[in-house]
Structures are given as C-alpha cells and as structure tokens.
Amino acid sequence: MDALVLLRLASARAEAQLGQGQSHSGTPPILAVPSTVISIGSNSLISNKRSLEKQNLLKIRAVERTVEPVYEPHDDSYLLAEAVDELVYGKVLDMGTGSGIQAVTAALKNDVREVTAVDISNDALRKADKRARSEGIRRKIKFIRSDLFNNISGKFDWIIFNPPYLPSEGEADELSWAGGKKGFEVIARFLGEAKRYLNEDGSILMVYSSLTNLDLTEYDYDVEIIRKKKLFFEELFVARLSHL
Known part of the structure; x- marks a missing residue:
C-alpha cells in the first residue's frame, strides 16, 4: 500500500485514539484536526484549523519521504x-x-x-x-x-x-x-x-x-x-x- 495512504490511515486511527486519551506510536505524531469549524464567523478558529492542517501535511510528506532510505517516486x-x-x-x-x-x-x-x-x-x-x-x-x-x-x-x-x-x-x-x-x-x-x-x-x-x-x-x-x-x-x- 502507498506510504501516504498508510499515513492517512494512521492519522485517522490516531485521532480516534486521542479522543479516548490514548497515544499513537510508530510514526511522527499527527495532530488531530476537527473536520468542522464550530463558528464559521470566527477567523481565528479557521486560521488555526488551516495551520494545523498544514502541520499535518508537513508531517505526512516528511514520513512519506523517509519510509525508505531512498526517496521513491511520488x-x-x-x-x-x-x-x-x-x-x-x-x-x-x-x-x-x-x-x-x-x-x-x-x-x-x-x-x-x-x-x-x-x-x-x-x-x-x-x-x-x-x-x-x-x-x-x-x-x-x-x-x-x-x-x-x-x-x-x-x-x-x-x-x-x-x-x-x-x-x-x-x-x-x-x-x-x-x-x-x-x-x-x-x-x-x-x-x-x-x-x-x-x-x-x-x-x-x-x-x-x-x-x-x-x-x-x-x-x-x-x-x-x-x-x-x-x-x-x-x-x-x-x-x-x-x-x-
């Protein structure tokens, strides 16, 4: 299975575990980001969500590149x-x-x-x-x-x-x-x-x-x-x- 798919699955599992007070190991920590914004009128909430999403992507891309010692084509x-x-x-x-x-x-x-x-x-x-x-x-x-x-x-x-x-x-x-x-x-x-x-x-x-x-x-x-x-x-x- 593609490394990015595996990481997205891992992220989903991590989010579920975080909701239960558990920790996830085996990959760099993936931040859990709510799928909805509570108040659409709140610019700060939207900004924070986007910032967290960008951090998540950086972590995913980083692990994607280091699953193997040589970067595989993506x-x-x-x-x-x-x-x-x-x-x-x-x-x-x-x-x-x-x-x-x-x-x-x-x-x-x-x-x-x-x-x-x-x-x-x-x-x-x-x-x-x-x-x-x-x-x-x-x-x-x-x-x-x-x-x-x-x-x-x-x-x-x-x-x-x-x-x-x-x-x-x-x-x-x-x-x-x-x-x-x-x-x-x-x-x-x-x-x-x-x-x-x-x-x-x-x-x-x-x-x-x-x-x-x-x-x-x-x-x-x-x-x-x-x-x-x-x-x-x-x-x-x-x-x-x-x-x-």
Missing part, C-alpha cells in the same frame, strides 16, 4: 519526469538522482547524448544504477557521489533537480526531504552554484512545493513555470530556469 517525481520527457536533450545532469527516475527518463530519449546522475547517498546511487540496468540504458548514465556540485565538472544542456524542499531541523536521516529550517536552503545553495555548470543556452528543470515559500525571482534566472499540480493542502510546480 507526485513531484512524476510531474518533473513529464517535463524531462518533453524537453531535455544533449548532455544532462540529474542532481539528487534518488531512485534514478529522472536520469532514466532522460537517458531513454534518443536526443539525449549522455546523463550524469548525482547523489550524496550510496544507497540512492545503487538503486538508480539498478533502475538504469533494468531499462537497458546503463551505458548512457554516469553515476557520481557528490554533495551537490562538489565533485562535478563540465557544463550541461539541462540540469534536473528534485530537491529536498520541506522545512526541518536537518537531522542526518532527513537528507532525502529536509530542505533546511525554512525549506529552501538546499535549493538556494543549488541555484547559487548551478549557473557555472549550465551551457549558455541551457536550462534547469526543478520541482518544488507551495509549502517551501520559495521566491525564484531572487536568484537571477529567467523563470518560467511550465507545470502545476494541486494536491491535498499544497501545490507542486515545475520551473524552467535559464540564464538572463
């Missing part, structure tokens, strides 16, 4: 993969490759010459390598262990990034989803370095969430939002970023 992955399949060509860098879905999607294209797949996690690189072999395109992909661009050289026509974008305190086991205390610190570092690795007419494809509170106009790129998808209490975006 809605954000598939939304980004659609753009990758439509747009990328030439020499491609998949930053934070995770399970390898973006690298493999790119490598399957005839107009993609080569793909470099990067991750800081050895588990991720092994999983991505296995995915590439299963698709018969391992020869087109080079795997590199690196913390962002630390071990990367050369320039690329396209750089793909499905970043960790949820707010966190940055514990070591949160690398697949923890974007920093505000959620965008990893993205900010990536965007600050990426230009040096992008060909003059190259572009970045990056997915992020409305939960990230990210303003891409602060990073000196030409920005185009090319895909959107509304989910539960967030919206996902795929941005294309190019040199100004």
Whole structure:
C-alpha cells in the first residue's frame, strides 16, 4: 500500500485514539484536526484549523519521504519526469538522482547524448544504477557521489533537480526531504552554484512545493513555470530556469 495512504490511515486511527486519551506510536505524531469549524464567523478558529492542517501535511510528506532510505517516486517525481520527457536533450545532469527516475527518463530519449546522475547517498546511487540496468540504458548514465556540485565538472544542456524542499531541523536521516529550517536552503545553495555548470543556452528543470515559500525571482534566472499540480493542502510546480 502507498506510504501516504498508510499515513492517512494512521492519522485517522490516531485521532480516534486521542479522543479516548490514548497515544499513537510508530510514526511522527499527527495532530488531530476537527473536520468542522464550530463558528464559521470566527477567523481565528479557521486560521488555526488551516495551520494545523498544514502541520499535518508537513508531517505526512516528511514520513512519506523517509519510509525508505531512498526517496521513491511520488507526485513531484512524476510531474518533473513529464517535463524531462518533453524537453531535455544533449548532455544532462540529474542532481539528487534518488531512485534514478529522472536520469532514466532522460537517458531513454534518443536526443539525449549522455546523463550524469548525482547523489550524496550510496544507497540512492545503487538503486538508480539498478533502475538504469533494468531499462537497458546503463551505458548512457554516469553515476557520481557528490554533495551537490562538489565533485562535478563540465557544463550541461539541462540540469534536473528534485530537491529536498520541506522545512526541518536537518537531522542526518532527513537528507532525502529536509530542505533546511525554512525549506529552501538546499535549493538556494543549488541555484547559487548551478549557473557555472549550465551551457549558455541551457536550462534547469526543478520541482518544488507551495509549502517551501520559495521566491525564484531572487536568484537571477529567467523563470518560467511550465507545470502545476494541486494536491491535498499544497501545490507542486515545475520551473524552467535559464540564464538572463
């Protein structure tokens, strides 16, 4: 069963247990949110309910990303993969490759010459390598262990990034989803370095969430939002970023 479904079931059980004075273990605590607002005219009650709902979603998304040591493809992955399949060509860098879905999607294209797949996690690189072999395109992909661009050289026509974008305190086991205390610190570092690795007419494809509170106009790129998808209490975006 999908991790998000399991977590929603766990949340429902936790709410029932909280009503009986019990505690729920096995997942991070999920706040019980009433399904109705007692007084529709009370802005504070509505605001508090929405705040609690957002906290619930952050907890669900966080656990969803850490059920396995490597982040498995979810809605954000598939939304980004659609753009990758439509747009990328030439020499491609998949930053934070995770399970390898973006690298493999790119490598399957005839107009993609080569793909470099990067991750800081050895588990991720092994999983991505296995995915590439299963698709018969391992020869087109080079795997590199690196913390962002630390071990990367050369320039690329396209750089793909499905970043960790949820707010966190940055514990070591949160690398697949923890974007920093505000959620965008990893993205900010990536965007600050990426230009040096992008060909003059190259572009970045990056997915992020409305939960990230990210303003891409602060990073000196030409920005185009090319895909959107509304989910539960967030919206996902795929941005294309190019040199100004």
